[in-house]
Amino acid sequence: MHTFKRAALGLTLAALPLAGVAVATDAVSFGSVAAQSPINVGRVCLDGSQAGRYQAEVQGAISIWNSHVHSVQLAECSGGITITEVGSYPGGSQYQGDMRGHGQIYIDDSQVDEGYNHQRVVAHEIGHGLGLYDNYSGPCSELMSGGGPGTSCQNYNPDANESAQVDQIWAGSLTAAAPKQNVTLVFPTAHATK
Numbered sequence: 614m615h616t617f618k619r620a621a622l623g624l625t626l627a628a629l630p631l632a633g634v635a636v637a638t639d640a641v642s643f644g645s646v647a648a649q650s651p652i653n654v655g656r657v658c659l660d661g662s663q664a665g666r667y668q669a670e671v672q673g674a675i676s677i678w679n680s681h682v683h684s685v686q687l688a689e690c691s692g693g694i695t696i697t698e699v700g701s702y703p704g705g706s707q708y709q710g711d712m713r714g715h716g717q718i719y720i721d722d723s724q725v726d727e728g729y730n731h732q733r734v735v736a737h738e739i740g741h742g743l744g745l746y747d748n749y750s751g752p753c754s755e756l757m758s759g760g761g762p763g764t765s766c767q768n769y770n771p772d773a774n775e776s777a778q779v780d781q782i783w784a785g786s787l788t789a790a791a792p793k794q795n796v797t798l799v800f801p802t803a804h805a806t807k
């Protein structure tokens with residue numbers, strides 16, 4: 614459908630850990646469970662091979678989310694959520710998928726270039742893949758307020774409430790929080806005025 618793709622396939626995904634945070638490429642091992650590891654930890658694969666200029670932010674988002682949640686862990690692998698850079702995408706950057714670790718994320722260059730924090734946009738869209746909805750009228754301290762607080766918002770971490778919600782969803786204790794059907798959630802560029 615959309616045809617714009619940067620020639621990013623040849624790029625080697627060098628390890629680009631955020632300062633002090635190791636990027637886990639195989640964070641969860643099934644089978645041999647360490648003594649203190651939770652038994653049922655969800656695993657979500659992120660495929661950034663089409664992420665073009667946002668590849669570092671995909672790596673960053675893995676570190677960000679893994680450091681905030683415990684009942685699910687992200688890793689770089691295929692079969693889960695793909696992140697694709699596009700020059701422009703109808704509606705803007707968005708997540709399409711089941712909100713349970715599968716789907717497609719499109720990052721719209723023309724939207725991001727208005728000045729949005731790249732890491733915030735990528736981590737936000739991945740938040741949808743983990744089960745969170747938008748809260749456009751929320752403060753900058755919330756990751757899922759997206760572009761609502763404007764381009765000055767540089768926060769790319771989920772707050773405690775958002776992290777707890779993801780943990781509850783993946784622990785199975787908040788099963789009504791998200792539908793297991795294909796949904797589309799768009800990153801807004803302006804305050805929702807209601």
Ligand SMILES: [Zn+2]
Pocket residue numbers: 737738741746747759798799800801
């Ligand atoms: Zn969103």
